[in-house]
Amino acid sequence: MKRHTAKGLLVLIGLAAIAMPAQAEELKSLRGSRDLNVGSEPPEINRLIADDRPIPRNYVQQPPLIPHKTEGYRIDRNYNKCLSCHSWANYKQAKATKIPPTHFVNRDGKELANISAGRYFCTQCHVPQTDTRPLVENEFEPVKALK
Amino acid sequence: MLETTNKKCWKWGPFIFGGVAGVVLLAAFLGELHFSASEKFCISCHEMEANVYMEYKETTHYLNKSGVRAICSDCHLSHNLVQKVGRKVKAANELLQHFRGTINTREKFVEKRLDLAEKVWAEMMANDSRECRSCHSAENMDYTKQSRRAMEQHIKGDDEKKTCIECHKGLAHRLPDMHAIDPSAVIGN
Numbered sequence: 001m002k003r004h005t006a007k008g009l010l011v012l013i014g015l016a017a018i019a020m021p022a023q024a025e026e027l028k029s030l031r032g033s034r035d036l037n038v039g040s041e042p043p044e045i046n047r048l049i050a051d052d053r054p055i056p057r058n059y060v061q062q063p064p065l066i067p068h069k070t071e072g073y074r075i076d077r078n079y080n081k082c083l084s085c086h087s088w089a090n091y092k093q094a095k096a097t098k099i100p101p102t103h104f105v106n107r108d109g110k111e112l113a114n115i116s117a118g119r120y121f122c123t124q125c126h127v128p129q130t131d132t133r134p135l136v137e138n139e140f141e142p143v144k145a146l147k
Numbered sequence: 148m149l150e151t152t153n154k155k156c157w158k159w160g161p162f163i164f165g166g167v168a169g170v171v172l173l174a175a176f177l178g179e180l181h182f183s184a185s186e187k188f189c190i191s192c193h194e195m196e197a198n199v200y201m202e203y204k205e206t207t208h209y210l211n212k213s214g215v216r217a218i219c220s221d222c223h224l225s226h227n228l229v230q231k232v233g234r235k236v237k238a239a240n241e242l243l244q245h246f247r248g249t250i251n252t253r254e255k256f257v258e259k260r261l262d263l264a265e266k267v268w269a270e271m272m273a274n275d276s277r278e279c280r281s282c283h284s285a286e287n288m289d290y291t292k293q294s295r296r297a298m299e300q301h302i303k304g305d306d307e308k309k310t311c312i313e314c315h316k317g318l319a320h321r322l323p324d325m326h327a328i329d330p331s332a333v334i335g336n
Contacts, residue, residue, distance in 0.1 A: 051294030068296060072206060079317065079325040083332035090331060095299065120334045 030135070046130035054097070055129070058142040063125035064097070070128045075121055082122045083115070180231060184220035192245055195219075198256050202320045209319075222278045222319065223267070261323035268312055276311035283311070 026033075032041050052067035073081035085094035103119040104112050141147075182188055190196040200219075203209050208217040225231050250256040250263075271279070285305070290298045304314065316322060326333050 051296055068294070074317070074321065076321075077324075077334055079322045079329070080332050080334070081317075084329065087329075087331035089329070114330070114333075114335060117334060 044132075046132040049129045049131060052129070056142070057146055058140070060143065060145065066126050066128040068128065070123070075123065080115075080120060080122070086122075087115075180228075180235070183235065184224055184231075186218045186220075189219040194245065194250050194256065198250075198253065199320050206319050217282065217319075221282070225277065226281050257323075261327070264316075264320075264323045268316065271312040272310060279311040279315075 034040060048069045048071060049067070050069045055065045055067050057064060070082070075081065083099070084090055085096040086099050088098055090096070091098035099115065099119070103115050106112055106116045107118055190200045203219075208222070224234055244250070248255075250259050271277075288301070290301050293301065300314070324333070326335070
């Protein structure tokens, strides 16, 4: 009887050893389960949300998100396409949100007559949105003060 | 008999010759108009190919979801024959400037860019964005199918009798230094 149990145990361990690599193969990275020498699956192309209402902030210092498409909007030293609607001279006509006075202060705290260089490149902080879903489910909620 | 045929030929010869020559010349003229309005012709000059054409290739009039394109002449040349010929005459200056090398380097082009752009904008303002409208007809544009922001702006623009180019600058090429035009949207004071 004892012999039988020992044999059974050995068989079980053997089976487990065979099954182990199979389990390891099921591990999936974000890249998918393809071999390294095979081309990866192309990611889904997400589309920019073309025209939405202003998106509420999730935390107090959050740079507001861009609720519209920004394709082809260039920002260079000749012109900033965003400011053609969001500058103080243009926001009324465009019915857009104007850039806040904080954007006229340079890094030394000096008040400037025009937008500060550190604030000029809008998309460093403000980003448009796409129709994608979060990669990982989460239960993030905005701070109570903003609810 | 032979003599009479010869005589007839002599009589009608000039007319036949004139007719054939006329057809050939007209064909050559129209062919030249057609060829000189082609993209291939426009970018055969380095000034066009290296600057405005390269920038245009990044824009929606070159690359878009439906594959419909607007080439140089669709926006910069009238579709009316008389106006087209008029523009060809004006282009003599462009040839002259090409051979003088007025904008034969990127630096020279960038420096001259505001001046050149303002000329094109003035032309489009004066003709109520005629070339834009040969594709984008206001009568056939259903604002309700546009995004909310576009719809609001287009209705407002119509009410204020604005023309396309007033708002849609820098659509197919990069903009020049806009300090003089909209200082609120450019870095620096």
